[in-house]
Amino acid sequence: MMTFFSHWRRHLLGATLATVSLGAVGAPTPSLVPGGIAHLAVAPASEPRPDVRFGDKPVLVRREGAQWAAWIGLPLDLTPGQHAVSVTRQGRTEAHPLTLTDKAYPVQHLQIKNPRMVEPDPADLRRIEAEAATQNEVKTLFRDTEAVQIDFITPVDGRHSSAFGLRRTFNGQPRAPHRGLDIAASTGTPARAPAAGVITHVGDFFFNGKTVFIDHGQGLISMFCHLDSVALDAGTPVAQGKVVGTVGSSGRATGPHLHWSVFLNGTPVDPALFLR
Numbered sequence: 306m307m308t309f310f311s312h313w314r315r316h317l318l319g320a321t322l323a324t325v326s327l328g329a330v331g332a333p334t335p336s337l338v339p340g341g342i343a344h345l346a347v348a349p350a351s352e353p354r355p356d357v358r359f360g361d362k363p364v365l366v367r368r369e370g371a372q373w374a375a376w377i378g379l380p381l382d383l384t385p386g387q388h389a390v391s392v393t394r395q396g397r398t399e400a401h402p403l404t405l406t407d408k409a410y411p412v413q414h415l416q417i418k419n420p421r422m423v424e425p426d427p428a429d430l431r432r433i434e435a436e437a438a439t440q441n442e443v444k445t446l447f448r449d450t451e452a453v454q455i456d457f458i459t460p461v462d463g464r465h466s467s468a469f470g471l472r473r474t475f476n477g478q479p480r481a482p483h484r485g486l487d488i489a490a491s492t493g494t495p496a497r498a499p500a501a502g503v504i505t506h507v508g509d510f511f512f513n514g515k516t517v518f519i520d521h522g523q524g525l526i527s528m529f530c531h532l533d534s535v536a537l538d539a540g541t542p543v544a545q546g547k548v549v550g551t552v553g554s555s556g557r558a559t560g561p562h563l564h565w566s567v568f569l570n571g572t573p574v575d576p577a578l579f580l581r
Contacts, residue, residue, distance in 0.1 A: 331456025335578075336578055338406055339379055339380060340381040341405075341574065342574050343390070345374065345375045346373070347366065347390075347394070348372065348392070349371065350368050350370070350373055351371075352395060354373055355393055356393040357377075359378075359391070364378070365570070366523070367451075377570060379403075380572040381572075384405075386404065390402075410470035410471055432511050436510045443506045444571060446520060449523065450523060452522070453521060453525055454545060455500065459580055460499045460527075461563045463488040463563070465489075467486070467562075469575040469577060470482055484573035486577055487564050488562060489562045490562060493553075494563075495550075496532065496550050496563050497546050498543040498547045499565075502519040502527070502543055503541070510530075511556065512557045513557075514531045514553065514554070517529045517532065527565065528567075529550060529565060530564035531552075531553055531562060532550040532552065533552060535549070536548055537549050
């Protein structure tokens with residue numbers, strides 16, 4: 306496993322990332338539901354960039370034409386109804402309201418051949434706990450950068466085999482909702498960076514298999530799981546479309562596919578919202 310924690314600030318501050326025009330046509334589709342994305346105008350662009358937080362977490366803020374706009378990840382377990390976004394501009398903090406509607410995600414039933422992938426033994430559980438701590442640290446990194454590319458491309462050409470948010474059972478046992486988008490493709494199919502960024506972590510995890518994290522900036526992070534191979538090391542800047550690995554079925558998988566998660570302000574959101 307290759308980690309990036311001890312040197313990530315030095316590498317990231319020196320990385321040169323590709324930029325896109327402001328107000329890009331390929332911006333994500335806002336969706337005010339649990340697991341969705343909020344898009345909120347927060348200040349005129351003539352002011353310094355404001356600090357915007359949802360809960361206690363900073364969120365992505367970018368200049369879009371004549372305004373600063375925030376892109377906010379909405380957790381899957383967030384209750385429908387009124388929520389507040391904290392905006393601090395020129396020393397004054399304001400609360401901006403968000404109203405979420407409910408969304409019913411379907412149930413998916415999967416059969417796993419390896420029983421340890423459904424009921425891990427004690428040694429597996431210790432490994433899973435340690436890996437969960439590592440992944441939580443990586444997916445909540447916030448690299449403050451002015452330019453954040455949000456006009457994503459599809460990382461793999463293939464059928465969308467499992468949607469985000471599915472309520473899953475494995476061998477009849479309920480498990481956590483699906484926090485990514487599965488794209489079915491043959492083993493060895495190239496997996497491309499959906500946007501410019503920096504690879505912050507490469508690992509081989511019990512459930513997720515061979516995994517790559519790409520930090521796109523300001524808390525916008527992609528995670529590729531179940532890879533067959535990884536092409537680049539942690540600390541490597543990548544341009545949009547750069548091949549970072551190949552599709553596989555490592556970890557808990559029923560067949561070759563790319564599991565793609567997207568995190569905003571530390572929470573997984575529906576990757577399909579980034580695709581046109």
